[in-house]
Amino acid sequence: MTNSDGKTTAHYDDGRKMRLNKAIASSGHCSRRKADELIAKGEVVVNGVQIRTLGTQVDLQNDVVTVSGKRLELIDPSRKQHLYLALHKPPGYVSTARDPQGRKIVLDLLPKSINQQRVVPIGRLDYDSEGLLLLSNDGSMIHALTHPSHQVEKTYQVLVQGRVTQDQLRIMRRGMTLKEGEKLAPTRVAIAGMPAQKTWLQMILIQGLNRQIRRMCRDLGLRVIRLIRTREGPVDLQGLASGTFRYLRPSEIRELSAYDRRPESGEAPGPTSNA
Numbered sequence: 001m002t003n004s005d006g007k008t009t010a011h012y013d014d015g016r017k018m019r020l021n022k023a024i025a026s027s028g029h030c031s032r033r034k035a036d037e038l039i040a041k042g043e044v045v046v047n048g049v050q051i052r053t054l055g056t057q058v059d060l061q062n063d064v065v066t067v068s069g070k071r072l073e074l075i076d077p078s079r080k081q082h083l084y085l086a087l088h089k090p091p092g093y094v095s096t097a098r099d100p101q102g103r104k105i106v107l108d109l110l111p112k113s114i115n116q117q118r119v120v121p122i123g124r125l126d127y128d129s130e131g132l133l134l135l136s137n138d139g140s141m142i143h144a145l146t147h148p149s150h151q152v153e154k155t156y157q158v159l160v161q162g163r164v165t166q167d168q169l170r171i172m173r174r175g176m177t178l179k180e181g182e183k184l185a186p187t188r189v190a191i192a193g194m195p196a197q198k199t200w201l202q203m204i205l206i207q208g209l210n211r212q213i214r215r216m217c218r219d220l221g222l223r224v225i226r227l228i229r230t231r232e233g234p235v236d237l238q239g240l241a242s243g244t245f246r247y248l249r250p251s252e253i254r255e256l257s258a259y260d261r262r263p264e265s266g267e268a269p270g271p272t273s274n275a
Helices: 020-026 032-040 139-146 166-174 212-219 250-261
Strands: 017-019 044-046 049-051 057-059 065-067 084-089 130-136 154-161 188-193 198-205 224-232 245-247
Touching: 017 020, 020 032, 020 044, 020 057, 020 065, 032 044, 084 250, 130 139, 139 250, 154 212, 166 188, 198 212, 212 224
Parallel strands: 130 224
Antiparallel strands: 017 057, 044 049, 044 065, 084 130, 084 245, 154 198, 154 224, 188 198
16 A cells, blocks of 8 residues: 555555545445545545555455544445444435335435445334434344334434323323224333424334324324434434434444344234334
8 A cells, every 4th residue: 555655554465455436435435536536635544644546455354444534434345244324314205125106215315335235224214204214234133123022112202283281191101002903002201392382202112013103193182293213222313414324333233133132922023113
């Protein structure tokens, strides 16, 4: 590897190498052309050394690459890798890999390099809902997090029209039955704010019935104005702008992987959407 003066700064005898601009693009950070511009501007650092030479090779297994101070997750496209992502879904997107109606899907928010790794949403947020959505290509993780017996906690901020009464809160807390006949587990719910003629609720659920929160509110005479998922298990939405994504931290992946080791009931998993 050479620095901007053409001097050798590192050499590796093993590991998979790739051109620096391709490695940056494969990480999902930007396109190759944009990566070349960043390299030329001196925004790219490899192992603590500023790189300005186009065509520089990096070792995907050993090199540390940062762009504008942000460390990149280097992806080796030659081997199957499990990816784990947190996406801030905006309203107006469908949480599926494809949509027969031609609406925008959440995968449209990811770079091509990541979509080539065949990630899919873990569970769902409905079209009008927003907030945290996990994605992965790890089948075992997807199965574990969507299996109803594992009861992964999910936290939501829900804005409803009008004032919520203590009676309505008590009904949700003790476990209500929807008008379709489905019995719900108790919901942890509290008032989080009361702007003019509206109420913010914080709701923590362990079930994943289709449109569960909206149906709960409907049956209690509450109209949902906005619904945001802010946490799922150990992963939260903090610091993630709408329409953007990040890779899960190793600690988050470890905690989520623990669900895969839990015993399952006989209930079959399926697509879930509390919201």
